[in-house]
Amino acid sequence: MSWQRVPGIVWRRSGNRVALLTEAGAEVIVLDHVGAVVWMSLSAPRTRSELVEEVATRFRAAPEEVVEPLEGLLQELEGRGVVGLAKGDPA
Amino acid sequence: MSGGAEADLRAVLSTTVPGKPPSGRPVSLDDPQLRAVVRLADRYRVTGYIQQAVETGWLEVSTEGAVWLADHHVDWCSSVLALERELLRVAKILQDASIEVVVLKGSAAAHLHHPDPGYRLFGDNDLLVRGEDLERAIALLRSAGYQRPRQPARPDFDRRFGKGATLRGPEALELDLHRNLVFGSFGFLIDLDELWSRTTEFNLGGRRLRALDVEARLLHGCYHAALGDPEPHLGSLRDLAEQLGRGDHDPVEMRSLMQRWGAASVVQRALDLLKVELSLDLASSSLAEGLAAHQPSRRDRRAIASYVSPRRSYTAKILATLPFLPRLRDRGALLVAAALPSKEFRRSRRTSGLGWWRRGLRSLRKGLLR
Numbered sequence: 495m496s497w498q499r500v501p502g503i504v505w506r507r508s509g510n511r512v513a514l515l516t517e518a519g520a521e522v523i524v525l526d527h528v529g530a531v532v533w534m535s536l537s538a539p540r541t542r543s544e545l546v547e548e549v550a551t552r553f554r555a556a557p558e559e560v561v562e563p564l565e566g567l568l569q570e571l572e573g574r575g576v577v578g579l580a581k582g583d584p585a
Numbered sequence: 586m587s588g589g590a591e592a593d594l595r596a597v598l599s600t601t602v603p604g605k606p607p608s609g610r611p612v613s614l615d616d617p618q619l620r621a622v623v624r625l626a627d628r629y630r631v632t633g634y635i636q637q638a639v640e641t642g643w644l645e646v647s648t649e650g651a652v653w654l655a656d657h658h659v660d661w662c663s664s665v666l667a668l669e670r671e672l673l674r675v676a677k678i679l680q681d682a683s684i685e686v687v688v689l690k691g692s693a694a695a696h697l698h699h700p701d702p703g704y705r706l707f708g709d710n711d712l713l714v715r716g717e718d719l720e721r722a723i724a725l726l727r728s729a730g731y732q733r734p735r736q737p738a739r740p741d742f743d744r745r746f747g748k749g750a751t752l753r754g755p756e757a758l759e760l761d762l763h764r765n766l767v768f769g770s771f772g773f774l775i776d777l778d779e780l781w782s783r784t785t786e787f788n789l790g791g792r793r794l795r796a797l798d799v800e801a802r803l804l805h806g807c808y809h810a811a812l813g814d815p816e817p818h819l820g821s822l823r824d825l826a827e828q829l830g831r832g833d834h835d836p837v838e839m840r841s842l843m844q845r846w847g848a849a850s851v852v853q854r855a856l857d858l859l860k861v862e863l864s865l866d867l868a869s870s871s872l873a874e875g876l877a878a879h880q881p882s883r884r885d886r887r888a889i890a891s892y893v894s895p896r897r898s899y900t901a902k903i904l905a906t907l908p909f910l911p912r913l914r915d916r917g918a919l920l921v922a923a924a925l926p927s928k929e930f931r932r933s934r935r936t937s938g939l940g941w942w943r944r945g946l947r948s949l950r951k952g953l954l955r
Binding site: 503507522 | 662663
């Protein structure tokens, strides 16, 4: 299962944050820390395990510590129309 | 530092130019100094380079100062994102109606020139459309919520002589629709067909948008830096410095384009301003070398003065433009448009027919025509 950025979003990095605006969003969404790392990693579609590895490496954490919060974050970002599952991937 | 906010800002702007050797150890600003520099940078929309200087370690600020600056930068980025989303909407409206568009400056400069687009901030959108499409583009955008506060001098002025039109859109977002890169004189030397053939692409929100190619963008940067404002604009100059610092243009092609479009005096002035305002001496650059023997003609000097002199005026710009028009018929039409503008034009400038003439006469008396 690969995650990807939703097309049509414009964004900027500022320090360790990412500001982004969806096509229909009323407000700019600012991602801090893990959210920003996940967004930057999604310059190409990534599987959940690739994202876990990336975040764990970046924050010097064990992968198993990262799995649950990352899952929550991806669900949150999906709900806000920021990321989604790549086409052809099962939900 | 600090040599005062003005000096500090100039130091940040020149130090962050790519390819420039690092100027010694990092420098620091205390919180009041940082706020003063940022206030000034906001005026020129160059606050992103302060963020860049902090991120790259050249500028040291307190932890509180860094947090404050980052928040301020994110606020700036938010307004840029609103503009970019609107740019995508406008480009789609025009492209769906088979109107070609090329993005100028702002978003194109951010994505094509800068290592990180967040460093390049901007306050409006600029799009190039073909002269024959301009009227239709304005009509389409009117139905999409845009207004044109200033009317053209005559109905056919935009298509024949104008630089373009400034429109105000939803949430007061400004859009400059260009048919040319510069108003008047030097604009008539630009081969607009060639301009349209000199394009590249960049990615915005997953869509490909057209921008000018590297040499045309560099020349546009020179026009803007040299003629855009009576007082040298630090933002325009920094933009030009970024392009020159990247050095990704072909110097032979650049010199050839500059000669073909009669822009040597403009480029020379732009390089001079970089030296004076940002202490960037590009005398050894291939572009400057090609200008070493250039002496601006009287025609060019008058034309440049009509943009940047403290006594500049619309009348002076029109009169300085006449020698750039080879055909007598065009000169006559331009004079008529300037002398007898439409009612709508005068109304949008809040002047009567008589008031317009008085203004023109005042310009003549100021001696710009000598």
